[in-house]
Amino acid sequence: MYRDDGTPVSEDEHPVTRVLETKEPDYGFEHWIDLPSGTERWLSSNSAPVLSEDGDVEYIVVGFEDTTQLKEREDKLTSDKRRGLGLSSKQLFRPLLDVADGDMRIEVDEVVRLQDGSVLKYITGRGISAKELIDVFDQLYGVKNTRLLQSGAGECRVEVHVEAPTMSLVFAELGGQVKSLFQTNGAAGPLLTAEVPGDVEPRTAVQAAQKVYPDIRLESQELQYSPRLLYDIVEDVLTERQFTSLRTAYYAGYFEKPRKSTGDELAERLGITRQTFNQHLRLAEETVLEQLFDASGKAAR
Template sequence: MDDVDTDHGGSVGDATAAAHALEHVVDPVVAVADGTITYANEAARDAFELGDADREAATALGASWDRLAAAIDETTVGTARRVDFEGDRESARLHRGASGATITFDRGDAGFDADTDSAADSRSGASDRIVKDRALKEAPVGVTISDPDREDNPLVYINEAYEEITGYGYDEVVGRNCRFLQGEDSDETAIAEMAAAIDEERPVTVELKNYRKDGTEFWNEVTIAPVRDGDGRVTNYVGFQNDITARKEAELALERRTEELEYILDRVEGLIHDVTAVVAGSTDRSQLENEVCARIAAEDAYDGVWIGERNPATGMIDSRSSAGDGPDDESVATDADHPAAEALATTEPAVDTVDGRTRAAFPLSYNGIEYGVVTIRTDRAIDDRETVILSALARAIASGVNARETSRMLATDAVVAVELTVTDRALAPVTLSADADCQLEYRRSVHRTDDETASLFTVTGASADEIAAVADELADVDCRIVVERDEECLVELTGGIDLVGWLSERGARTKTIETEAGRARITLEIPRSANVRSVVEAVEDRYDGTDVVSFQQRERNGETRQEFAARLEEALTDRQLGALQRAYLGGYFEWPRPTTGEELAQSMGVSRPTFHEHLRTAEAKLCRAFFGDA
């Protein structure tokens, strides 16, 4: 090959050298823009029988164009792909640019038998050379040509796209081996693969990190192919460069995120399992909190953890339990610039990083009741995915604390009696008392298997029909008349807003509800150890028109079973107690009955009506004692 003129600026010598090199490429090469062939080398002109007027790609390339056009649309600008064909033409390599695409067909495929020996005899005219020169210069990918006959196989031509990709000018590149773009982070395996391909005179495509003139890194997809003359001797190497930085960084970022997620899931899976076991197995709140902190601190990724609770009297968040690196201080102000304070204020996770140390706080809240905050310390970042997982862990902890506090409500005698008034018409008893001009008094609730709570109320001042008529107007409320008497009736209310069940889930026991003229007076009992303020605030948030009347600490009536039996026995006459005992021991309450009332009456030496009178009176006294009536 003749020496080329290395003067920069798109000289005739540059273009001639580049065009000369591509004319000797044995594989058909075409450049296409908007469905028009803007350049075709000699092999392509011969293979597709192209003339000066044959520039429509659909006409020139025939059936293969449909597949190529679809592939161009599917290929991201700045990247390349291999296109496989059906039938004889097996494959081509497509490089996509902003304004078009360059397509190199595999010469080994049937149907592309270019007669390179006749290349010199079929040169196009001056106008065709201009088109070829412009195609090389304006190709959408970086194009280089090197001369292996010179020492170190230097570059003899680069196009404008190459200059834009690398930042190097023509005079700074020509005469140098292409390895000058490589640096300390370039993949040695990819470099070795390119060197081996050149030694073996075969094409190769690799992806490796290169460096621009200003030192910035970019990912380069490099394709190098040998250019042969009519005798099959390699005269040049042509190279195509695509800046694939955006795609490569996206791929690497996806790989990193996948690895991080797998790491988090593998690590946190055991943590969640162990914490769940602690929540299920602990007997009280303190044990639960201590064991949870110990398990979280045992995780290598975390340096320490602590659980704190708001102290309304001091305005501080006091530490209840800790492990590893504990809290910054024994207590944190509720208005401090601290994640624990922010998490309690917003009821959302809060994360900050100071001097490379991360603090992540998660509110412990269940059914709207605040049970404190858990704060984790680590020397690494906690991302959004880990925050979601730790938030779920905090909810599990709060659920466990709620269960312990609810069970404590059943066992403790030390309670705080809270008296409230509520005027929210969302409560069915409030609306019934206002619209039916009556009084309702809460008697008892029954939790059914479908999680619905049925509450019994005695109603005075209105008939059963009047109550039923008002209840029919209430959405989602079912009112059933249980007993109707002259002066009062007993009704069962279900559906609507369930106050009693909702309070029970939050560790509060409903003692009394008395409603009159659209106002309910409610008495609750909450364990002294519970967060009384949080429960009351939850009621205030849920029900409009809630006012706190009083707080009172007191001891529940701690009557034992023996004391209850003794009190009931004292209330019964001998005849009533005898009738009750004989009925129970004689199987009178079983079905079918093994004995009759007549037989039991005879055993007591009384008439049957007298026996039934004693039995019913005893049953009434037993029910009053059990259900707490005076």
């Protein structure tokens, strides 16, 4: 038996020993053990005495809970490193610079890969009109079609249906994501910002991006902590189609009031029937709530 820091649990520190000495229960003792296979398992134990009429300990009841999965999630929350990258490309930025007037930012909220290999991008534009943003994508980025979701107060949201390859897919295949497709950066010029896992070398990301835009250059990088615990848990427990339906519904404004997209529109986008879309969405919602209120709640208690 070992503690979190790797030191062995001594006989005096063993919960059974303490219960024998104090005649009091010992709850929530966390430790890990080595299995014959060479793997580690984390356990949480509860030990409680059963006393005789004279007050002596007759025996001790011990219960164990395997907390390995929970421990791994906790470790990911505190140690998940992400590498932030700032990239430049005249080829990528040229059509956007033609419409830029002052500060402008085009954020990639989410990317959903469809079964036919094409991609749905959910984009938020700031400092650019909805018409200008749609025109740029429709005319210059090989987009299949674009749909306006929301516009007003200096901000617009669009859904863009595009064929691969795209910068968003390049980074998705590296385990990362494009955060902003374009953001003004003063005299230094505009940047595309992206995140990749901390163990992905910047050179690897740049070389992959250059297959889409050969003149891509790395301007900055920063290693940072970026916990995504609940997102990772949900992604693990949902099927791919449930997760795709849920992400598409959320970023297409299906849950907003008034709705920005109907169930029929999203089902058509995903190439499934409305009934199948509803089923995927209902099961996804149920699973997310189970993780939030059942699994996570029990773990917290």
